Amino acid sequence: MLAAAEASMDMAAEDDAARERNRARLYAPPAGERRRTDRPKPPRSGMSMDQVRAMMSAVAQEDAQLTRRRSG
Known part of the structure; x- marks a missing residue:
């Protein structure tokens, strides 16, 4: 449905700026x-x-x- 709405709005727009606004x-x-800004941030995992460099070295x-x- 959004694609159809977007297509009809694009056809009605006069220029690229109007298309972007639509x-x-x-x-x-x-x-x-x-x-929501009061939500606590999850802990970094x-x-x-x-640690990444050590893991890459071990994998290499x-x-x-x-x-x-x-x-061989």
């Missing part, structure tokens, strides 16, 4: 909806750069060992 209006969140070392076994 598209922004079509895909904008509902007027009554607000973003990612890796630090040092393992890959080199496996490659040597196959070719």
Whole structure:
């Protein structure tokens, strides 16, 4: 349905700027909806750069060992 609405709005638009305004209006969140800023942020569960480098080094070392076994 959105694609049909977008297509009809594109045909009615006079220029590219009008098309962009129509598209922004079509895909904008509902007027009554607000973003919740009081929600607590989840704890970070990612890796630090040092952990990433150590893991990449270990994977590269393992890959080199496996490659040597196959070719030699």
